[in-house]
Amino acid sequence: MRVLVIGGGGREHALVLSLSLSTHVQEVFCCPGNPGISQIAQCAPIQISDFAKLAEFASSNKIDLTIVGPDEPLADGIVDFFEERNLKIFGPRKAAAKLEWSKYFAKEFMLRRNIPTAKYAAFDTREHAIAYAYSRKLPIVIKADGLAKGKGVAVVHSHEGAIGAINACFDGKFGESGKLVIIEDFLPGREASVFAICDGEDYALLPTAQDYKRLLDGNKGPNTGGMGARSPHPLMDANILEKVEQRVIRPTLQGMKEEGKPFKGFLYVGLMIDYDKNPYVVEFNCRLGDPETQVVLPLLECDLFEVLVKATEGNLGQYKGRLPSADLNGRGAAVTVILASQGYPEKVATGMPIRFRVGCSLGGQSQLLDHTGDILPEKSKIILFHAGTKLDNNRNLITSGGRVLAVTALAANEYEARRSAYAAVDKIDFAGKQYRSDIAKD
Ligand code: AMP
Numbered sequence: 001m002r003v004l005v006i007g008g009g010g011r012e013h014a015l016v017l018s019l020s021l022s023t024h025v026q027e028v029f030c031c032p033g034n035p036g037i038s039q040i041a042q043c044a045p046i047q048i049s050d051f052a053k054l055a056e057f058a059s060s061n062k063i064d065l066t067i068v069g070p071d072e073p074l075a076d077g078i079v080d081f082f083e084e085r086n087l088k089i090f091g092p093r094k095a096a097a098k099l100e101w102s103k104y105f106a107k108e109f110m111l112r113r114n115i116p117t118a119k120y121a122a123f124d125t126r127e128h129a130i131a132y133a134y135s136r137k138l139p140i141v142i143k144a145d146g147l148a149k150g151k152g153v154a155v156v157h158s159h160e161g162a163i164g165a166i167n168a169c170f171d172g173k174f175g176e177s178g179k180l181v182i183i184e185d186f187l188p189g190r191e192a193s194v195f196a197i198c199d200g201e202d203y204a205l206l207p208t209a210q211d212y213k214r215l216l217d218g219n220k221g222p223n224t225g226g227m228g229a230r231s232p233h234p235l236m237d238a239n240i241l242e243k244v245e246q247r248v249i250r251p252t253l254q255g256m257k258e259e260g261k262p263f264k265g266f267l268y269v270g271l272m273i274d275y276d277k278n279p280y281v282v283e284f285n286c287r288l289g290d291p292e293t294q295v296v297l298p299l300l301e302c303d304l305f306e307v308l309v310k311a312t313e314g315n316l317g318q319y320k321g322r323l324p325s326a327d328l329n330g331r332g333a334a335v336t337v338i339l340a341s342q343g344y345p346e347k348v349a350t351g352m353p354i355r356f357r358v359g360c361s362l363g364g365q366s367q368l369l370d371h372t373g374d375i376l377p378e379k380s381k382i383i384l385f386h387a388g389t390k391l392d393n394n395r396n397l398i399t400s401g402g403r404v405l406a407v408t409a410l411a412a413n414e415y416e417a418r419r420s421a422y423a424a425v426d427k428i429d430f431a432g433k434q435y436r437s438d439i440a441k442d
């Protein structure tokens with residue numbers, strides 16, 4: 001089988017790696033990919049928004065299944081586009097992806113379906129939004145309705161802050177996405193990410209994960225795309241997971257089907273677990289998380305490609321329920337630490353040479369390196385997922401984006417995984433490198 005992955009970040013690198021391990025998969029392609037991905041897949045420089053070229057590529061390369069990494073192409077209808085051309089693709093159609101591209105739709109859907117989430121109201125005028133903000137107890141959460149590259153959400157602790165966030169939306173900071181504003185009550189608790197591979201009706205669960213969204217240690221500083229992750233999530237025992245399945249995942253799939261938008265694809269449920277261990281939905285995404293994918297997929301102990309083919313065919317069969325993975329029964333854990341460029345998540349400095357310190361057992365080379373390699377402690381495994389990297393004219397690896405590398409460690413337990421992830425982090429340098437030192441620490 002020949003597989004195409006769309007995207008070019010750390011998440012897509014992890015998808016490509018898992019798919020390339022499938023016994024069914026002969027060749028993996030990736031558009032546009034990155035230097036890390038190009039070590040295990042054939043990359044072609046086609047932009048993720050160019051559906052016509054992507055479909056032409058899939059067709060001429062006899063691709064058996066296409067898998068979409070990022071949210072934008074899904075929101076723009078890439079699945080519909082491929083299906084209209086009889087090309088097999090795994091992901092939700094545009095109508096089902098609305099769970100992610102319209103927070104208003106998602107909130108109304110949850111209300112209709114009795115799915116636990118924060119109380120909210122939606123506004124298309126500044127004045128009404130501000131009046132409502134004043135009527136709620138602080139903190140509150142202001143959200144742009146549409147996609148905003150993870151930046152459209154502000155948790156505010158003052159009315160001035162609320163007005164600032166509301167104005168940012170109506171002043172056009174997020175373009176069309178901010179024309180409708182959602183104001184939500186603040187949910188206290190701990191965040192968790194749950195991922196389900198859905199076939200339109202049923203689902204297969206991936207290991208749970210925790211994302212670290214804030215830039216700085218101690219969950220301080222601005223929100224980012226994610227500065228690290230661990231899997232499994234320490235709070236997400238079988239009990240809580242059962243609640244999530246019963247109260248969120250099943251009614252979501254059933255509701256979407258009944259409303260004529262069956263959900264096929266990765267369903268990413270962003271949750272807040274309150275102090276009574278009850279789950280509330282913070283957001284739905286219709287794709288995998290980045291960097292959660294970089295910890296979740298390496299733990300899987302089944303053939304991801306096989307699961308995705310079955311889900312695409314609309315029948316998960318034996319894969320329904322919890323997928324076999326190394327974290328079950330406390331056998332394994334994964335931790336990933338993001339190395340980001342100076343300035344991230346705002347304007348970043350790029351073009352910095354990336355160096356791997358001599359003696360580093362990550363493959364030895366100073367530019368392109370192996371994905372896997374032993375590093376202390378011996379029983380763990382390091383996988384280096386590329387995100388914002390590229391090769392310069394001399395084929396040296398340089399930084400090219402905000403999040404540069406995701407350093408994932410797999411080990412028998414989280415403590416070991418954490419230790420080896422940070423041991424590897426110490427061996428990778430580029431000017432302005434910044435990272436959190438407290439991933440998986442608590
Ligand atoms: P979202 O893009 O909707 O996931 O929001 C980004 C982040 O804002 C989430 O990961 C949470 O940390 C925070 N957040 C969003 N909504 C709420 C809420 N209702 N209560 C508390 N925190 C929230």
Ligand code: GLY
Pocket residue numbers: 150211225226285288289290291292
């Ligand atoms: N890790 C957060 C996201 O992918 O949206």
